[in-house]
Amino acid sequence: xxxxxxxxxxxxxxxxxxxxxxxxxxxxxxxxxxxxxxxxxxxxxxxxxxxxxxxxxxxxxxxxxxxxxxxxxxxxxxxxxxxxxxxxxxxxxxxxxxxxxxxxxxxxxxxxxxxxxxxxxxxxxxxxxxxxxxxxxxxxxxxxxxxxxxxxxxxxxxxxxxxxxxxxxxxxxxxxxxxxxxxxxxxxxxxxxxxxxxxxxxxxxxxxxxxxxxxxxxxxxxxxxxxxxxxxxxxxxxxxxxxxxxxxxxxxxxxxxxxxxxxxxxxxxxxxxxxxxxxxxxxxxxxxxxxxxx
Ligand code: HEC
Ligand code: HEC
Numbered sequence: 001x002x003x004x005x006x007x008x009x010x011x012x013x014x015x016x017x018x019x020x021x022x023x024x025x026x027x028x029x030x031x032x033x034x035x036x037x038x039x040x041x042x043x044x045x046x047x048x049x050x051x052x053x054x055x056x057x058x059x060x061x062x063x064x065x066x067x068x069x070x071x072x073x074x075x076x077x078x079x080x081x082x083x084x085x086x087x088x089x090x091x092x093x094x095x096x097x098x099x100x101x102x103x104x105x106x107x108x109x110x111x112x113x114x115x116x117x118x119x120x121x122x123x124x125x126x127x128x129x130x131x132x133x134x135x136x137x138x139x140x141x142x143x144x145x146x147x148x149x150x151x152x153x154x155x156x157x158x159x160x161x162x163x164x165x166x167x168x169x170x171x172x173x174x175x176x177x178x179x180x181x182x183x184x185x186x187x188x189x190x191x192x193x194x195x196x197x198x199x200x201x202x203x204x205x206x207x208x209x210x211x212x213x214x215x216x217x218x219x220x221x222x223x224x225x226x227x228x229x230x231x232x233x234x235x236x237x238x239x240x241x242x243x244x245x246x247x248x249x250x251x252x253x254x255x256x257x258x259x260x261x262x263x264x265x266x267x268x269x270x271x272x273x274x275x276x277x278x279x280x281x282x283x284x285x286x287x288x289x290x291x292x293x294x
Contacts, residue, residue: 061105063142071140074133078126087144092123096144107131107138162281167289170282178270181293189291198287202278204271221245223253224261235264 076085082092095101104110111134117125129137171181179185189197219235223245233247236254243262244254278286 063146064139065143067136067139068143069140071133071136071138074129075137075140078129079137082122087141095141101141101145104138104142107135110134110138110141162284162286162288164285164288164292166281167285167287170286171289174274185290185293187293189293194287194291197290198283201271201286201290202275202283204268219267220265222263222265223255224263225255226259238262238264
């Protein structure tokens with residue numbers, strides 16, 4: 001959990017920088033700003049999608065919304081002057097991107113920090129805030145992180161609101177190194193519903209096979225033996241002591257972890273990085289484009 005949240009913080013900052021750079025480029029594609037028309041979706045499906053998204057990014061438990069609403073008032077009155085009332089930063093830093101906030105679960109890091117402050121660097125101490133107030137503020141900040149970065153609650157848009165041509169341009173720039181509309185993604189839109197297609201490209205954990213069946217993305221691993229020889233293949237099983245893989249010829253190998261060097265490739269690293277950089281328009285446009293791959 002810890003390390004994936006560090007990763008998320010790094011990814012988030014990278015995404016924001018990237019988005020900033022993209023904003024400076026001339027915009028030559030017209031993005032539809034038509035108010036979103038939503039396709040009805042059962043709440044259970046939306047909840048499942050939110051949970052998958054949280055897990056994909058390694059975030060902590062969902063914020064306590066009642067506490068977040070109380071925290072918003074305290075925050076705006078007490079902290080808003082320096083951090084802006086939406087926590088996006090003013091004289092004080094943006095707290096939505098703060099590593100301290102991202103690693104906090106229920107105020108256990110934010111609380112002590114705010115009580116003592118960092119007076120030498122312009123962050124005053126707030127020794128009189130109660131535990132309850134600090135918890136509320138922490139939940140408000142977590143809610144802001146969710147709002148700003150997780151679009152998992154975001155409803156499935158009617159695909160016609162996206163701009164397929166802009167999506168195609170985005171695809172050529174950010175996706176084509178790994179995917180091809182005529183290759184692995186050919187006919188993808190005929191195999192899955194728009195809602196599933198969106199979930200697939202936002203945080204793929206499953207691959208859709210030729211007949212529409214779902215399979216889990218295999219993890220690739222490279223094992224270096226003491227002799228220096230390497231064996232690579234699909235990870236079969238790993239625990240505290242042993243590791244096994246299936247190589248490209250289908251042969252099974254296993255070792256004690258202590259005897260070999262292991263390099264596990266995260267096949268979805270590219271997707272984790274992309275996720276933090278999408279604007280809402282990008283998401284609609286990509287989905288509209290993928291929907292053309294019938
Ligand atoms: C007078 C301006 C000011 C006020 C008021 C203020 N802050 Fe800060 N805050 C700062 C500054 C400046 C920093 C950066 C300190 C540094 O560089 O280490 C900071 C840092 C922080 C950080 C750490 C960010 C990080 O990632 O290092 C948190 C969390 C934070 N403030 C929360 C709060 C909360 C919650 C309140 C209200 C209870 C509050 N601040 C009120 C100025 C302020
Ligand atoms: C660095 C490589 C990389 C990049 C960049 C990348 N992907 Fe992926 N994508 C993957 C991997 C790996 C999977 C897991 C399935 C697989 O192995 O094909 C995947 C899965 C998917 C799936 C599900 C495919 C299926 O068959 O079920 C979709 C849809 C998808 N990506 C769309 C995109 C889009 C759209 C972009 C750009 C916005 C993108 N990807 C960028 C590597 C990448």
